[in-house]
Amino acid sequence: MTGVANSIVGFSTIFFCLAIGADGITANIVGYAVALTCSFLLNRHYVFGVRGTISHTEVGRFIAVFFTAFGVNMAVLLLTQSMLGEGSPVAQVLAVGAYTLVFYPLTRLFVFRRKSVA
Template sequence: MNGLRTTAPRTESLQQFIKYLLVGGLNTAISAVIIFVVQAAGASPIVANIVGYAIGVTFSFALNSKFTFRTAATRHSAMRFLVVVLISYLANLATMLAVLHLTHAPYVAQLCGIPVYVIVGFLGNKYWAMRAR
């Protein structure tokens, strides 16, 4: 019986992580389309990027709340979500800069930062921002 108790939380975490990856992939695609459409409509690349990311973060919060973690989307969890996004980005940036310093390979450095962003974001959301209350 103890084996069942320890397997269930791992299975749930794996399912949540897979959902988190799916939401992230969809979010990336939607954000990119919005960025390109806004830019094609005449906005500067910076404005298009801000609009795309703002909509993307909002979409990600809503979908991860409902689909991935099945928690209420409240103002409190939204603020925590934004903190997790910032921390995830800073972890990504630190990783990218460290790898860049060690390898002098910018594309490798960028690629190394991506899983750090994803893992920090998932853990921060699962155990803090969107933790069931």
């Protein structure tokens, strides 16, 4: 559910920016910036149940995980497009799947890891 909500926020932001006259690249950058912020907040609170003050370390780690997962996404996309064609929906699905397979565990282990009880 958080992924769906985040996608709606991101696409809505992109379409709003386009509607008020922003070019496609600007709209995309703004949309992703808003969606990344939304993703952080939704994942932190609803997916991983973290409460309390947000730390700079947490934000930095989240951004690092995002770029890592996005890099994997792009690598898989380029590889699968080279085999299936540039417009292949299968390539897109595989790329998004790879993103998710990297993003979730790294977010769980590196960003919002639970403190062990001593």
